Amino acid sequence: MVPWPYIRAGSGEKLHNKFVTDKTGNFEALMILSLNGDQRAYASLLKETSRFLRPFLAKRLSFTNEVDDLLQEILISIHKARHTYDGKRPYKPWVYAIARFRLQDYLRAHYSDQLRHALELSEVEESLPEYVTETTISYESIRREVQKLPAKQATILQLMHQEGYTAKEVAVKMGMNESAVKVAAHRAYKILRKKLEK
């Protein structure tokens, strides 16, 4: 009787060499050999499979260690489910079906785990600094402080930030050179920062 599926016992080695050395990888034939108990063919098949599955997983997961973990899980699943493949239909759709299934499982577990460990805002509300988004600095307070600056600095800031002149234009307007305007503006910022931080 001819053993399943179509390969005679003696022809296994020849076929193995043919397919294992074939760089394009005839997955279906390798799987047939694997189902017949050919360990080398099976190792080659799993190696090739992990090669094309890695980018598939990498596209969908953020971290390399996640890809490795899931890839291991998928390879084990392929091993467990190998009897559901008969070598008479394309191999890749079968593998991708298992890979997608395990990926969905992984993502479901991962996200439900994240949700389980997520904190309600009300739980941490007490420990949050108060009014984190509120500030006492207003447009009016800045304007008041600008007016208290030396006249030259105040004019420079007013021209640059209220009227939209560039440093170069202010320099022309005030009969100064550009770098002197920049230095004066810089000093004014420092004074303002100090005052407003108080």
Place this chain on the structure above:
Amino acid sequence: MGNIDDLIDRLAQDTAAVKPAPHPYLLSLQWTGVAAAYLILALVFSGLRPDLMLKLQEPWFVTEIAALVCIFVATSLSAAILAFPDLHQKRDAAFAPVLTFLLFLPVILCAWNADSPPAPLPVHSFECTISITLVALLPAVWTLYIMRKYASTHGHWAGSIALLFAFSVGALWLRLHEINDSILHVVEWHYLPILVFGLAGLWLGKTLLKW
């Protein structure tokens, strides 16, 4: 990467010749055959309805039974396909029960329409659901047990379709056993509960068909 190579080596060393699963059509044929034998046995033990020959002359009764047989066959085929991770690359065939249910619906509506004047309601009610459940129990357990040996990636649907397959056996049995002409009763206590069990199968499948 090293871990993957180690794992591959270990899996390769662990491998031995494996007998592949039968084709889903063959699997479905086996399930249908065994379930049909079980149905015949159940009918032999419980007895056929005495007015069966008379009922077989009523076109809507015959159509209803034929539609039920279609559901029985289609669910068996779909369950067999759903047992494979890639649906054996026969996705369309997995949807066969949808077609048969769509066929079943107008058949029931026509049978309802033809039930004029309406046949008297039987005195019993939920007993029918219980009887169907008891008859369907064995095929349900057996089908799910067999399906666990495969690798379904559609646990929800596989469980649901497996239960619909088992309960279609129960529905066929009761329709051929019970003397009852009320289509209203049949819908309420035979078919609607089967749909509920089908929904329960969504959860059961996810739980039992994990691998």
